[in-house]
Amino acid sequence: MSDRMHPQRPIEDWPDALEAAASACRHVRRVQLLRETASTQDHARASGASAGTAVVAFRQTAGRGRLGRAWADTAHEGIAVTFVVGDRPPESLAMRSAVAAATAARTFAGDAPGIKWPNDVVAGGRKLAGVLVERSEGRALVGIGVNVLQQSFPAELAPHATSLALLGAACDRLDVLAALVASLDAALEATDDDIYRTYRGLDRMCGNRVRFLTPDGAVEGTVRDVDPLHGLLVDTDAGPRFLPAATTSVAPPASVSRYGGRDGSN
Amino acid sequence: MIDIRKLKELVRLMTASDLTELDLRDKDEQVTIRRASPQVAPQVIHAPAVVHHAAPAATPAPAAPAAAAPAKPAADEGLVAIESPMVGTFYASPSPDKPPFVAVGAQVGPNSVVCLVEAMKIFNEIKAERSGTIVKMMVQSGQAVEFGQPLFMIKPS
Numbered sequence: 152m153s154d155r156m157h158p159q160r161p162i163e164d165w166p167d168a169l170e171a172a173a174s175a176c177r178h179v180r181r182v183q184l185l186r187e188t189a190s191t192q193d194h195a196r197a198s199g200a201s202a203g204t205a206v207v208a209f210r211q212t213a214g215r216g217r218l219g220r221a222w223a224d225t226a227h228e229g230i231a232v233t234f235v236v237g238d239r240p241p242e243s244l245a246m247r248s249a250v251a252a253a254t255a256a257r258t259f260a261g262d263a264p265g266i267k268w269p270n271d272v273v274a275g276g277r278k279l280a281g282v283l284v285e286r287s288e289g290r291a292l293v294g295i296g297v298n299v300l301q302q303s304f305p306a307e308l309a310p311h312a313t314s315l316a317l318l319g320a321a322c323d324r325l326d327v328l329a330a331l332v333a334s335l336d337a338a339l340e341a342t343d344d345d346i347y348r349t350y351r352g353l354d355r356m357c358g359n360r361v362r363f364l365t366p367d368g369a370v371e372g373t374v375r376d377v378d379p380l381h382g383l384l385v386d387t388d389a390g391p392r393f394l395p396a397a398t399t400s401v402a403p404p405a406s407v408s409r410y411g412g413r414d415g416s417n
Numbered sequence: 418m419i420d421i422r423k424l425k426e427l428v429r430l431m432t433a434s435d436l437t438e439l440d441l442r443d444k445d446e447q448v449t450i451r452r453a454s455p456q457v458a459p460q461v462i463h464a465p466a467v468v469h470h471a472a473p474a475a476t477p478a479p480a481a482p483a484a485a486a487p488a489k490p491a492a493d494e495g496l497v498a499i500e501s502p503m504v505g506t507f508y509a510s511p512s513p514d515k516p517p518f519v520a521v522g523a524q525v526g527p528n529s530v531v532c533l534v535e536a537m538k539i540f541n542e543i544k545a546e547r548s549g550t551i552v553k554m555m556v557q558s559g560q561a562v563e564f565g566q567p568l569f570m571i572k573p574s
Contacts, residue, residue, distance in 0.1 A: 241503070241539035269537040287530075287542040366561035379537075397504040397536035398561045 156300060157321040159227075162186060162209050165325055169207060172329040176336035178236060179205050189213040191233040192283060192294040202290050206233045207328060214296060228300040228314070230324050234293040234335050242396065243343070244284050245269045246350045246379045248293045251338040252280045253353050255331040256297060259320035265355035268377045269396065272297070273355055277313035295331060299324050311404055350379050361385070362402040365394055369402060496552055498567035499545055505536035507568060509558040517558075519569070523551045531569055534562060549573040 160168070162184075169182040180203035187210045188194050195206045211231035225231050239247075249270035256264035256272050256279055263274040272280035280297040298314035299322065315322055338346060354377050362371040363385065372387035382396040501507070509517040509532055519531050525545040533540045549571040556568055 241505075241536050241541065244539050245537040282538070284539045285542070286539060291539075395504070398506065400506070400538075 156316075157323060159300075159323050160325050165207070165209065165328075168325050168329060169205075169332065172332040173205065176332060178336045178339040179203065179234060179332050181205070182207055182332075184209065186210070187212060191231050192285065192292055195233040195235055195292050196285070196287065200235045202235050202237045204235045205332060206235070208232070211296075214294075225296070227324075229296055229298045230328050230331070231296045232294070232328060232331060234295070236291050236293055236339060238286060238289050238291050241284075241286070242380050243346075244286070244291050244293065245282075246346050247338040247341070248282045248284055248295065248335070249379075250341075250346055250349050250353065251331065251335040252282055252295050252297065254334040254338070254349075255327060256280055256315065258330045258334075259315050259322045259327065260318040263318055266350060266353045268354070268356045268383065268401070269379065274313055274318055278311055279313050279315070279318070293335070295335075297327055297331070299327050347380065351377070356383075363394055364400050364402050366398050370394060495572060496570040497547065497549070497573055498555070499531060499543070499569040499571060501534055501562040501564060501566045501568050502543065503534055503536060503541065504564055505534040505541070505562060507556045507558060507560050507562045508533040508535060508540075509554070519551050521551055521554060524574075525549060525551060525571065543568065545569075545571065547571070547573055 165184055166182070169184065173179045173182050182205045183194075183198075183200065185191070185194060185206065185208050188206075188208045189212050191206045191208050191211055192214070194208075195204070198206075200206060208225065208231045210227055211225045211229075214225070214231055236244075249266045249272070252270070252272045253264050253266050256274070260274060260279075264272050264279055265274070267273045267278075270282040270284075271278055272282075278298075280295060283294040285292045285294075298312060300316050301312075301314035302316060303309070304312045315327065341349070356374045356377050358374065360371065360373050362369055363383070364370075370385060370387060370392055372385040372392065374383060375386050375391065376384040378384075379396065383394045383399060385392050385394060511518065511533065518533075519525060519529065525531060526548050527544065527546055529545045530542045531545050531551070532543050534543055535541070551569055552572050553570040554568075555570065556562055556566070562568065
């Protein structure tokens with residue numbers, strides 16, 4: 152594996168480039184750039200940032216995500232951003248944020264990235280980007296993390312994680328951020344029908360054998376249909392089961408500690 | 418369960434927002450409210466829900482084991498429920514390594530966040546909506562909750 156990295160622009164270049172990306176947007180109107188922060192999500196909440204603000208970390212050191220700290224520290228290799236947006240119903244936010252993250256990833260990695268319900272971005276079965284959405288005070292904090300430059304991951308994450316670099320994309324983190332600003336804006340602007348269709352086109356869960364956690368206990372089976380507005384149709388050994396979206400989560404890999412369905416990289 | 422208080426609130430919201438029809442359903446029940454015009458009183462159709470979900474060829478899921486019957490607030494104790502505004506998973510703390518938002522005995526105000534309800538990895542902050550003292554926690558962290566299910570009982574101040 153090559154140690155040569157695509158040249159990265161310095162932080163001094165970020166404000167202007169991000170402002171330029173936001174200037175073409177309706178839903179992202181200003182960018183707050185932080186040299187280093189524990190969590191863009193916590194910063195956005197604590198600062199009371201209003202809808203239209205994107206909080207971007209040049210480095211995020213302690214983002215929240217169930218896959219452990221190594222994943223959560225972007226260490227100048229990943230990107231972390233929290234978009235503060237006007238409130239919408241949960242299923243709309245889930246669909247739009249997932250489509251935005253996957254679309255940005257596909258700008259650099261072609262057709263490989265897709266969506267693992269409800270809102271992980273995966274490629275080749277490994278997680279490339281994560282989304283964490285928190286609704287609070289009549290606004291929603293849409294946190295998106297993307298693995299960009301990582302050439303390897305700690306042992307416990309390696310089987311489950313990938314990056315744009317590992318997918319063969321040579322890119323600057325700043326370009327990925329700019330693409331994400333544009334794709335998030337487009338996803339918020341799209342009609343419900345369009346976003347629903349796009350989401351289903353990007354689905355990477357159908358056909359896979361998946362273990363879910365439900366109020367009735369664990370359910371395992373081959374996923375036959377994913378409807379982000381309603382739920383999942385799963386072929387279990389005992390026959391087909393419908394799992395409502397609101398009370399179903401994907402069971403984490405056995406090696407990873409869990410806390411309900413909590414996930415994401417911010 | 419949709420009780421009369423909730424129904425009144427829905428009617429009030431419909432009138433305020435000029436909605437003419439509202440269709441609500443959950444596992445057990447379906448409620449349809451229609452208004453012909455702002456001058457006519459809302460008409461309520463209340464029927465058991467026939468279809469819980471529309472899924473091609475899905476067999477019905479087994480009933481949830483001993484689903485906690487939404488406990489009604491004990492009016493004689495003067496307690497009021499903080500109810501879940503949505504279906505999802507209840508979390509008492511902001512993250513697993515943090516203390517709960519509130520404990521029994523805590524004083525809360527209308528804007529105090531008391532818990533999170535998560536659905537599809539969207540975490541929704543739930544507020545007390547009134548001032549008082551938390552007297553009882555009705556559900557455990559990680560438990561699935563229904564629309565309108567009491568999450569906490571509070572003694573209003």
